[in-house]
Amino acid sequence: MRLVRYGETGAEKPGMMDGDTLRDLSGVIDDITGATLDDATLARLRDLDPASLPAVSGKPRLGPCVGAIGKFLCIGLNYSDHAAETGAEIPKHPILFFKANSAIVGANDTVMMPRGSTHTDWEVELGVVIGKTAKYVSKENALDHVAGYCVVNDVSERHFQTQLTGQWTKGKSCDTFGPTGPWLVTRDEVPDPQKLGMWLDVNGKRMQTGNTATMIFTVAEIIEHLSHLFTLHPGDVITTGTPPGVGMGMKPDPVYLKVGDVMTLGIDGLGEQRQEVGQDA
Structure with missing residues (x-):
């Protein structure tokens, strides 16, 4: 579904x-x-x-595909080729940071660059939605706790993330920095979350091309790891990292978003997103 x-x-x-x-x-x-x-x-x-069921007329706005999200959990540097483009070492354990729930918006809502931003970047990611309480689960049964999957754009302000003393959360949690959807695809329609192609374009130019097969830690391994740190509850969302092609990794010079840019992105079987970039007041 x-x-x-x-x-x-x-x-x-x-x-x-x-x-x-x-x-x-x-x-x-x-x-x-x-x-x-x-x-x-x-x-x-x-x-x-x-x-x-009644058909809905017109083309209404699609909001975040999950309402009242509990925890919005993010895994960093989880693709070997993305870690390489950033010059980072392969992590020994999943890198975890949180994204503020106030960042969550619909798949096609406008992404607003915060005041003073000059390093706003894009990241197409597989989102995992928890459907059953998970505590101390093993990777062998971890996927039984998943309700479904969705597309997430983990928009990031790199200066805020790396240059303002503190955790990555600072550069990940700006308002509108968490487009989620367009829909939640239930797990029965995603037989293997480690075989999904993914892509992202900026102004029609392909920036990211990847596949969840190159994840360092699989979805099951991530759920196992997190559930041994704290309980995962129904409605929690986990974003699982991004493939190469982010703006900060461009050579010879990084490329960042500007007002008026358009991001389009998608994952096989999970739908597509489209966001215009605006300027926060």
């Missing part, structure tokens, strides 16, 4: 994609959140006849 949340910011309704038709789920569930991502609820939704 492809589950969506549509409508104005803060007033999104739950929906389901039926081919190219958006169907309204608000008569069945209140929202798509951790409370509705358990296996039983997803099975109930899967048994619905999509044609029995």
Whole structure:
């Protein structure tokens, strides 16, 4: 299934994609959140006849594909070729940082560069949405705790991230720096999350091309590692790193976003995003 949340910011309704038709789920569930991502609820939704659900007219805004996200967890330097382009050593354990939930926006919402930003960068990433509480799980059963997968653009302000004393969170958490969606694809439709092609363009020029096969730590290994540090709850989202081609890694000189630029990005089977770049007031 492809589950969506549509409508104005803060007033999104739950929906389901039926081919190219958006169907309204608000008569069945209140929202798509951790409370509705358990296996039983997803099975109930899967048994619905999509044609029995009201079709949504027009082309409404698509909000973040998960509402009321609990923790927004991010894994850094998780692609061997991306680590190489940044000159970083291959990490021995998953590098973890947090992205503020206030950064989360819809897949096609405007990305706003913060005041004083000159180093805003792009990162296409596979997002993993937890559907069942995970604590001390093994990598062998870790994927059983996943509700589904989505596209995330881990937008980053590199000066804030690396030059303002502190953790990476400073450069990752600016408002609008977490486009998530367009939809949540349930795990039954993603048989192997380590075989997904991914890409990102800026102004129509291909910047990133990669595949989740080159992850240093697999999705299952990441869930195992994190669940031994703290409990993962339904509705938590984990972004799992980016392939090479980010602006800071361009040679001979880095390339960063400017107002008016357009990012388009996608992952096989998980949909596409499009964001224009604006300037925060």
